[in-house]
Amino acid sequence: MENSTSLKQVKENQQTGEEGRPWEEMTEASSQDPEPSLSKTSESEPAQETGPQSRSSPPWSPPSRGSTPPDERTGPGAAPGPPPQEPSSTPPPLALARQDLEAPWQSDRTASVIPEAETPHSDPLEQSPDKGASTPYQTCPSKRNGFQQPQRTKGHLYGPKDVNWNNAEQKKLRFDIFQETDSNSQDDPGEAEPAAWEAAPSMTETAIQSAKAYLLQTSSKSGLNLYDHLSNMLSKILDERPENAVDIIENISQDVKMAHFSKKLDTLQNENEMLPTYEIAEKQKALFLQGNLEGADQELEDEIAENSLPNVMESAFYFDQAGVGLGTDETYRIYLALKQLTDTHPIQRCRFWGKIFGLEMNYIVAEVEFREGEDEEEVEEEDVIEQRDNGDSEGEEGDEDELPRSSYQAPQVIPREESRTGANKYVYFVCNEPGRPWVKLPPVTPAQIVIARKIKKFFTGQLDHPIVSYPIFPGNESNYLRAQIARISAGTHVSPLGFYQFGEEEGEEEQEVEGRREYFEENPDFEGIQVIDLVESLSNWVHHVQHILPQGRCNWFNPIQKIEEEEEEDDEEKEEEKEEPDYIEEVGPPLLTPISEDLEIQNIPPWTTRLSSNVIPQYAIAILRSNLWPGAYAFCNGKKFENLYIGWGHKYSPDSYTPPVPPPVCQEYPRGPEITEMDDPSVEEEQAFRAAQEAAALPDEEDEETEEDEDEEEDYD
């Protein structure tokens, strides 16, 4: 049986041509020589060898049958894959070795090979004793046949690596063996196998391939891959044949690695790795160095800068007591970034406002107040543009004389508040990360605030990102950010009662060097409030930022006045405008109103107060948390206070966000005498009319009238 199959195999291998040659030797060797020897060994082994082999030897012969016929069947198919790989180096020596050294090496080989092969299956074990190191090769043919497809692909992929191939076979062993046992169980494996194989398949195949691909991943450090390494190790072991290779496998591995020599190829490109980590580190380095960069002679300016710079770390310490904050190192970076800001701009007061999260980047917000007269840079550019736009549109309409013009008037544009007043009292700078440049936010307009109240959008982190929303937001993300900052500031900036007091010259700007505030000033006699009182009573906290009216401004702007001025110019529009709903003057809570008077959010108190420590109340500080603007905090330790916002920049509402209803549909013009027309004059009427006229009529006029009649009749057809 075996001989006959091997003969067939030889024939087929011959058919495969020149490439098949080396392979042929191999198969001949494997099928003819070893197998007789196998049967010998299987008999002789029990005497010679150790237990396991003797145990496993009996089932040997069926496998051998099972393994060889496939060779015959798929020989040509397998040829393109494995045979070309084989020829160059390994097989001949191995074959030789096997032939020559079979007997003396047996014991060694079995010792070394057993761990490599899969123990539960008898065939590889079986083969191992007699062929020793060549096991993979021996088992291969059968496997190859069974495993046609993966085999071939591997042949293509890793053809050149003959040694590797060896290892790959070992890896594959376990998969192959299952198949082999299958085939063994059948009487006629040659015919049954293909079906089994084609049906079973792709999962194992892909698993093998992905496993192999994983092994072939090249390490970026050493340029080695595990696949090569294992094959190098094994070939080293096979070359040197140490005793108890399993015990010194680690050392062998190390040796192989040490012996590895790879030339460092000179590439033309510079391998400059510009990780973003380095880029930002470089920028932040500038923050740390800025103190040194400045000359020592600018002492005066330094003093001013010191005044304007807030003590961020101190308030961060207190906020940390409250369990709020950004972590020490980030706070310090922000601190440095604020220093950079105050050094490069004419800033009188600066404050760390907070942090607003975005989807891609966050915003760090600084609230500043410029020194007197140095902030009027880009004043009212927008207004000018808006006015121009209006003028243009009106002009176009004016050209068409005859047709009625659109009587729709855009709702009164409420002008924005001057800088340093109302919602534009402070200027806000933002940056994405400390170290990146600060960007000044544009002043906020009432329209933006009004619309911002109706929408709820996430910030992206890019200031020029468009805001796509249903009530169209006038501006991009920088305007939306500014509007949200204004709303949050107005809602959540609070101070302990008594810290600020109204200026004596009420209503006029108090000009003090420190703490220059519009309508109020710092109370020099402020003695502090007991922390317990601050926690227990909300009426000890007051708003020190003006309330923003529904109009979008802090100070009421009367749109009717403006209209009256216009009325003088346009008499026609007078009536229409009077029909518009009268504006009721909007009044909000005045400045320095206690927060206990804040509106409740559906039975939820708008503020939560807490003592920072229950264990040591005597040194605790009072913490205030806004429930309306989650993320807004304030602390007060009796004398000092600070506000901070860290959050998404959205208002809390227990209900889900409801988009505003669509605007009402305009009513059509009411049906009246100026819309309806009279019926056409009937024939009788015309005849009566004609009869009446005929008395004084001239003959040629009649002709004309009849023509007209005809025209009209045609229209009604």
Place this chain on the structure above:
Amino acid sequence: MDADSLLLSLELASGSGQGLSPDRRASLLTSLTLVKRDYRYDRVLFWGRILGLVADYYIAQGLSEDQLAPRKTLYSLNCMEWSLLPPATEEMAAQTAVVKGRFLGDPSHEYEHTELQKVNDGDKVFEEEVVVQIKEETRLVSIIDQIDNAVAVVPRGILFKTPFGPVHVNRTFEGLSLSEAKKLSSYFHFREPVELKNKTLLEKADLDPSLDFLDSLEHDIPKGSWSVQMERGHALVVLRSLLWPGLTFYHTPRTKNCGYIYVGTGEKNIDLPFML
């Protein structure tokens, strides 16, 4: 976040402004150790805190050796005395779904909810108003369970499935690489996989059975319910859930440091589609 490395984790998660005051930190370090001993947990996670109007709930979770086994949840109001919460059930979720608004901070507080129930009285059907009372503790259980199911995150590779079934922490996990860390596909839901079974064979073919046995974040609905950011000069990846605002996941690429913490009101952001 792991209770053992609490301080480092807190520092890493601090970019979201969600910290703990020093006394809370200290007491957690103490009490969670005791919790681990008393309840015989293999691993204790500090889960986060739910902000109440009067008091905050501090939540910890105990894990057994199998990381995916049902977790035991404990809560505390003062970070020292911990009470075990009952396991969440479907019934609880349905019951508490009607409650809206903020937590109060009092576990025994009862929300009142009026329901219209149909009462059959003979042939006539009356609609009767029934006041259902729901305990805040029940709501807490159900919310924690929902958050856990929706947004608890682990990086790919930190857990692996052992041949015997249980899921263990991977000791050889060395962190994600920088490029992987920016992708949502390298993060998994920390729960029993739900969607994995619905995947096609083709999709499954690419997965590594010992690592990819969990649902990936990238298929979350709606798309864009996560914000991935690099912080600290690209030295830290931070994932923020937009569906449950307040959940922050952090991971330092190339290290084992990772974890998540929830600090928030315990309310789901159902406005998400409007806000994107």
